[in-house]
Amino acid sequence: MWPRGSRGRRAWPRGLRARLLVAFVLVTVFGAAAAAWSSARSASTALAAGAERQFVETVTNQITANAAGLTYPPGQSTLDQLASAVGADTTVTYQNLRSTTGPDSDLITDAIRAAVQHGDSLFVQRIAAQGRPWLIVGTPVVITSTTGTRTPSGIQVYAVRDLTSVQRQIHSLTRSEAITTGLALPLAVLLALVAAGSVLRPVRRLRDTARRLSAGDLDARAVPRGADELADLTVTLNEMAESVQTSMAAMRRMQDDARRFAADASHELRTPLSTLTAVMEVLAAASQEMDGDARESAQLAIAETHRLVQLAEDLMEVSRFDAGTARLRTEDVEVGGAVRDCLRTRAWTDQVELSAPGEIWSRCDRRRLDVIVANLVGNALRHGAPPVRVSVSGAPEQVWIEVTDSGPGLPEQVLPHVFDRFYKADEARSRAPGSGLGLAIALENTLLHGGELTAGNASGGGARFVVRLPRGREDT
Incomplete structure (x- = not known):
């Protein structure tokens, strides 16, 4: 089983280069997809609105052009004349009379008729029926007198248009946008590689410089390029390396001085200590005849002299190790x-x-x-x-x-x-x-x-x- 939380961590790339590539590609693809979706949506809306506007204008123009020549109250022939003038899939009603020029009049529901009968303006509605999209336009015919008075004539005109061709255009546009988005993916990967290279190149230089510094090469430096944050980081790293190099040089000088002092001091002490040791041997032989306090002081001096001799010998030995001469x-x-x-x-x-x-x-x-x-x-x-x-x-x-x-x-x-x-x-x-x-x-x-x-x-x-x-x- 996966450890808790490990699946998500393993799914996301760990390397900086891989993460930059994935992030750049995702942003590019999502941006292209969002732009394509927005463009397709806008184009689809424009196509549908244009088709609707054109159909409504055609219907209203035909009604306006033929309304003045109608007889009122109209008979069946008048309704047939108006239905034929408006176009196919048109239904004209007046009280109990009805004229239909197409087979799709059953798409006009009672709700649509009620909206037209009780209104005095154009009614437009999109519906889906029979597996296809439709546009229905309904309007009452109004008689305008010479004085400008508008009087309902009682005639209602309903026109139906099949929007399948418009929907087909919208689908074709959507497919084109999807193909365009897919074609943008290789370009996004290429741009991601270029961008990642430009970002990671100075990072790799900093890494190599840091590795050389950690390996002991205190002369290692990275050359800053540009004026961005990575250039500032490079300058900071160089300053840090310079400070460490100065400190290490000072420390080495102090260590060398300390080792040289220990070696010189122990060497200079050998002759006087040899003489002092000989004196201590004489003192040790004579201490047996001394009184208690004198004997104790002599023995203490002998012990401290031996300790001093051992310290000098050990210092000389350590100095040989430090000098690499052992x-x-x-x-x-x-x-x-x-x-x-x-x-x-x-x-x-x-x-x-x-x-x-x-x-x-x-x-x-x-x-x-x-x-x-x-x-x-x-x-x-x-x-x-x-x-x-x-x-x-x-x-x-x-x-x-x-x-x-x-x-x-x-x-x-x-x-x-x-x-x-x-x-x-x-x-x-x-x-x-x-x-x-x-x-x-x-x-x-x-x-x-x-x-x-x-x-x-x-x-x-x-x-x-x-x-x-x-x-x-x-x-x-």
């Missing part, structure tokens, strides 16, 4: 073993449950794989709850690494931003360990491998991150 150094890696080594190096084996059945090999960058796993597991340990689980599985073409924790999971409002740089779901964690770039770096390294990293929540609760990597990637 490259893979691929080799055949047993993924389960690489994950196990990552956990062992960071002393996480007691806090993380690893499931890696069998050997699963992939051609990837071992160092970047270690960064991916370390960032995901470190994030789970910092912001989730134990136990943290890592599982490795494979298929002929892909490898999956899944990291889940048993914490509260990721809120819905956090999921769209979980891989954003420096994004903090909770302001209270702004001083938490980490640079705020770990998940963003994990995503960039995954994409560099041609893989995919997704974030969500596990069915039993807790956050769930899944890394998908292709198994066979050539060196780049």
Whole structure:
């Protein structure tokens, strides 16, 4: 069954070109039909009125020409003379006398006779009888004296005329108008095509320009033609494109400046941070002999120094991705073993449950794989709850690494931003360990491998991150 309201929507063309064609053709055809109908109606009325007028004039002229020579009161011969003078299908009556020159006198009804007898003027009526149209003219004969006095003579004249020939002319005229309307249809379609083309051509140019803009070609412009609404729309679109291009250029400059600043700052910090790290190592060794408050301050300084070093390293890594200089150094890696080594190096084996059945090999960058796993597991340990689980599985073409924790999971409002740089779901964690770039770096390294990293929540609760990597990637 059709959905409610869908039949009407489907019956009307959806394309602008088709709708313009249909609308133009309908308007043209309806206009031609209305004009033809009006013309045919006017012509038909004129034909009928002309035939009626001519017949009435003929009857009245004959009566007027012969009335003066009649004898009053008239006898049968007088009635016959008048009926013969008026013409065929004429009936003349006087009291009980009657003269008829045609077979159609029975069309004169009692109502017509009463109208003529009780009137003093011409009576005209059109009727349909015997399957044909007829015109009946009835009039009393009036005697006019030399003084101008008009006296009814008692004679009534009834004339009947068959209008079949007039009706045939009207039908022929109607058919001609219908044929003319039909011949106007191809012309209407042709005119509709021309009109639709002239209207849609600038619309198509605007569409093509908009598509180029949406594809990233901010130099795309449409040339306005004419001075109509479409030309105004073209100018507006060009102004909008110019504004967007200017804004995008300014944004790119600001982004380039920010990336360059991050790269330069992290690079310049490496030397002083290396020196500061060496000092912190000496301070760490000496802190064991310090008093409680001094030891606590030293440990805080050491932790913040390590955090600053990690932030500088992460900024340099991010700047490499932004500059497009990050490259893979691929080799055949047993993924389960690489994950196990990552956990062992960071002393996480007691806090993380690893499931890696069998050997699963992939051609990837071992160092970047270690960064991916370390960032995901470190994030789970910092912001989730134990136990943290890592599982490795494979298929002929892909490898999956899944990291889940048993914490509260990721809120819905956090999921769209979980891989954003420096994004903090909770302001209270702004001083938490980490640079705020770990998940963003994990995503960039995954994409560099041609893989995919997704974030969500596990069915039993807790956050769930899944890394998908292709198994066979050539060196780049």
